[in-house]
Amino acid sequence: MKSFDLSLYLVTDRSLALDRSLEYVVEEAVQGGISMVQLREKDCTTKEFYELAMRLKKVLEPYHVPLIINDRVDIALACDAEGVHIGQSDMPYAIARKLLGKEKIIGLSVENLQDAIDANAFDIDYIGISPVFNTATKTDTATALGLEGVHDITQISRHPAVGIGGIHPSNAGDIITAGAVGISVVSAIMSAVSPRDAASQLRSIIDKVRS
Amino acid sequence: MKSFDLSLYLVTDRSLALDRSLEYVVEEAVQGGISMVQLREKDCTTKEFYELAMRLKKVLEPYHVPLIINDRVDIALACDAEGVHIGQSDMPYAIARKLLGKEKIIGLSVENLQDAIDANAFDIDYIGISPVFNTATKTDTATALGLEGVHDITQISRHPAVGIGGIHPSNAGDIITAGAVGISVVSAIMSAVSPRDAASQLRSIIDKVRS
Numbered sequence: 001m002k003s004f005d006l007s008l009y010l011v012t013d014r015s016l017a018l019d020r021s022l023e024y025v026v027e028e029a030v031q032g033g034i035s036m037v038q039l040r041e042k043d044c045t046t047k048e049f050y051e052l053a054m055r056l057k058k059v060l061e062p063y064h065v066p067l068i069i070n071d072r073v074d075i076a077l078a079c080d081a082e083g084v085h086i087g088q089s090d091m092p093y094a095i096a097r098k099l100l101g102k103e104k105i106i107g108l109s110v111e112n113l114q115d116a117i118d119a120n121a122f123d124i125d126y127i128g129i130s131p132v133f134n135t136a137t138k139t140d141t142a143t144a145l146g147l148e149g150v151h152d153i154t155q156i157s158r159h160p161a162v163g164i165g166g167i168h169p170s171n172a173g174d175i176i177t178a179g180a181v182g183i184s185v186v187s188a189i190m191s192a193v194s195p196r197d198a199a200s201q202l203r204s205i206i207d208k209v210r211s
Numbered sequence: 212m213k214s215f216d217l218s219l220y221l222v223t224d225r226s227l228a229l230d231r232s233l234e235y236v237v238e239e240a241v242q243g244g245i246s247m248v249q250l251r252e253k254d255c256t257t258k259e260f261y262e263l264a265m266r267l268k269k270v271l272e273p274y275h276v277p278l279i280i281n282d283r284v285d286i287a288l289a290c291d292a293e294g295v296h297i298g299q300s301d302m303p304y305a306i307a308r309k310l311l312g313k314e315k316i317i318g319l320s321v322e323n324l325q326d327a328i329d330a331n332a333f334d335i336d337y338i339g340i341s342p343v344f345n346t347a348t349k350t351d352t353a354t355a356l357g358l359e360g361v362h363d364i365t366q367i368s369r370h371p372a373v374g375i376g377g378i379h380p381s382n383a384g385d386i387i388t389a390g391a392v393g394i395s396v397v398s399a400i401m402s403a404v405s406p407r408d409a410a411s412q413l414r415s416i417i418d419k420v421r422s
Contacts, residue, residue, distance in 0.1 A: 045300035046282055071257055074285035078306045089256035095289045 004066050004082070004105055005035035006126055006162050006182035007206050008199065011070075012039050012056075016190040022052060023059050025195045030063050032199025034189070035182070038085050038107075040070035053079040066105060073099050083107065085128065088115065093122050109164075111142035116153040128184060129153050131165025132175060135187075147178045154179030169201050173209040182206070215277050215293070215316055216246035217337055217373050217393035218417050219410065222281075223250050223267075227401040233263060234270050236406045241274050243410025245400070246393070249296050249318075251281035264290040277316060284310050294318065296339065299326065304333050320375075322353035327364045339395060340364050342376025343386060346398075358389045365390030380412050384420040393417070 010029050017025050026037055037060060039053055053067070053075050060067050066082035069075045071090045076083065083105025086096055096106055102123075109128045110116045119127055134144045144165065145153070154161050163175040164184035175183050185202065192198030221240050228236050237248055248271060250264055264278070264286050271278050277293035280286045282301045287294065294316025297307055307317055317334075320341045321327045330338055345355045355376065356364070365372050374386040375395035386394050396413065403409030 046297075046302050047300045050302055050306070072285060074283060074288070074302065074310065077285070077310050078302060086257075089258045091257050091261055091285065091289060095261070099285065099288050 002103065002105055002125060004125070006160055007035050007210075008033055008203055009036040009038065009162050009164075009182050009184040010034045010189050010199075011164065011184050011186045012037065012041065013186050013190050014041060015043075016187050018191060023055055025190060026056060027059050028195040029189045029199040030060065030065050032196035033203030034065065034199050036066050036068065038068040038070055038184075039075075039081075040085075046072075046075070049075050050078055053081060057081065068105060068107065076100065076104070083125070085109070087130075093124055097123055107162075110153060110157075112145070113149075113152055113156065116157045120156070120158050124159060127153070127157055127159045127161045129161050129163045129180065132163040133166025133171065135166040147174055150175055150178035150180055169205055172202055172205045176206060176209045213314065213316055213336060215336070217371055218246050218421075219244055219414055220247040220249065220373050220375075220393055220395040221245045221400050221410075222375065222395050222397045223248065223252065224397050224401050225252060226254075227398050229402060234266055236401060237267060238270050239406040240400045240410040241271065241276050243407035244414030245276065245410050247277050247279065249279040249281055249395075250286075250292075251296075257283075257286070260286050261289050264292060268292065279316060279318060287311065287315070294336070296320070298341075304335055308334055318373075321364060321368075323356070324360075324363055324367065327368045331367070331369050335370060338364070338368055338370045338372045340372050340374045340391065343374040344377025344382065346377040358385055361386055361389040361391055380416055383413055383416045387417060387420045 014022050057067050057079050068083045068085050069081045070085050073084055073096050085107040087109040106124045107126045108119055108124045109130045129150055131144050150163050160181045162182040162184045163180045167183045167185050168188050172183050189195050189198050225233050268278050268290050279294045279296050280292045281296050284295055284307050296318040298320040316336045318337045318339055319330055319335045320339045340361055342355050361374050371392045373393040373395045374391045378394045378396050379399050383394050400406050400409050
C-alpha cells in the first residue's frame with residue numbers, strides 16, 4: 001500500500017527562489033510542514049535535472065517526504081524518486097505506469113471535468129486540479145477552474161485531489177473546504193522570505209480546516 | 212551481439228523538413244540508403260515526442276533500420292527503440308545503460324579529445340564526433356573539430372565513430388577517410404528536395420570510399 005500525504009504539496013521553480021538554492025528552500029519548507037515535493041524544472045538539461053533530483057532526494061529522505069518528478073519518467077527512474085506527476089501533454093499515464101511499476105506514485109493534472117472523468121478509468125494515485133486560480137507562475141495552463149471547479153471535480157473523482165494555481169494563505173482553506181485533500185503551492189513558498197514560516201502558516205490553515 | 216550500421220545516420224529535425232511529415236522524409240531517406248535514424252526533436256511536449264517516436268518506429272521496422280532516441284531514455288523505453296544518443300549534458304551514460312539494459316544501443320557525443328578518452332572507459336556502442344564542421348542546424352555545439360579532429364579522435368577511440376555537423380556530399384568521403392565509420396546528416400537529408408536521392412548520393416560516396 002502506497003502511503004503519502006497530499007495535504008501540503010510544494011512544486012518547485014528555481015526561478016522564483018530569490019537566488020537561494022533549491023535544496024535550501026525545500027528543506028526549510030519541509031521543516032515548516034510540506035508533506036510532498038514535486039521537482040518541476042523546465043529550463044535545464046537532462047543532466048542538470050538529474051543532478052537536481054539526486055540532491056533533492058538526499059534532502060528529503062531523512063524527512064520521509066516523497067519526491068515526485070514532473071513529466072520525466074527517466075529522471076524518476078534514474079533517481080528512484082517516489083513517483084511522477086504528468087500533465088495532459090506528457091507521457092500517457094499507462095506508459096508511465098508500465099515503466100514505473102505499481103509501487104510508484106503517479107499524479108495527473110486535470111484541467112476540466114472531462115479530464116477528471118477520464119482519469120477515473122486510470123490507475124493513478126491522485127489528481128492535480130489545475131489551475132484553481134489564475135497565476136503568474138505557470139503560463140501554459142487552461143482556464144482557472146475556481147472553487148466551484150474544485151467542488152465539481154472532487155465530487156466526481158475517485159482519486160484524491162490537490163488544487164494548484166494561485167493558492168495563498170487567504171484562499172488555501174477554501175480549496176480544502178471545496179473538496180480537495182490538499183493544496184499545491186509554488187510561489188507562496190519558493191518566493192517567501194522564510195519558506196519555513198510560509199509552509200508553517202499554510203500547514204496551520206489546512207490542519208484547522210480539516211479538524 | 213548488437214548489430215547496427217552507422218555508415219549513413221540520419222538525425223531528424225522537423226523544422227528543416229520543408230513542411231513535409233517526418234515519416235515521409237524518413238521513409239524516403241531510408242529507401243535511399245540511410246542505415247540508422249535518430250529522433251532528435253527539442254521543441255515538443257513529451258506526449259508529442261512519444262507519439263512521433265511510435266510513428267517513426269512503425270516506419271522503420273519493415274526496413275530493419277534502428278531507431279535511436281536523442282537524450283530521452285523514457286521515450287526510448289516507452290517505444291522500445293533500439294537505443295538512445297546522449298550528449299555531454301544529457302543523462303550520465305552509466306544511468307542510461309542501467310535503465311536501458313545491455314541489449315540497447317547507446318551513442319555518446321564527444322566534443323573534444325578528452326571526451327573521447329573518457330568515453331573509452333564507458334560501456335557505449337559508438338561515439339558521435341560533434342561538430343566536424345560548423346553548421347546552422349545545431350547552435351549549442353562546441354568548436355568545429357575538422358577532419359584533423361576526426362582523425363585524432365578515431366585514432367584514440369575504441370568505439371566506432373560517426374562524424375556530425377556540416378556534412379554534405381562534397382565532404383562526406385573525407386570524414387570516412389579521416390577515420391569515421393559513418394556520417395550523420397541533418398539538413399542534407401531533411402531539407403533535400405528529394406530525401407531519397409540525397410541519401411542515395413551520400414550512400415554512393417560512402418560505399419566508394421570504403422571499397
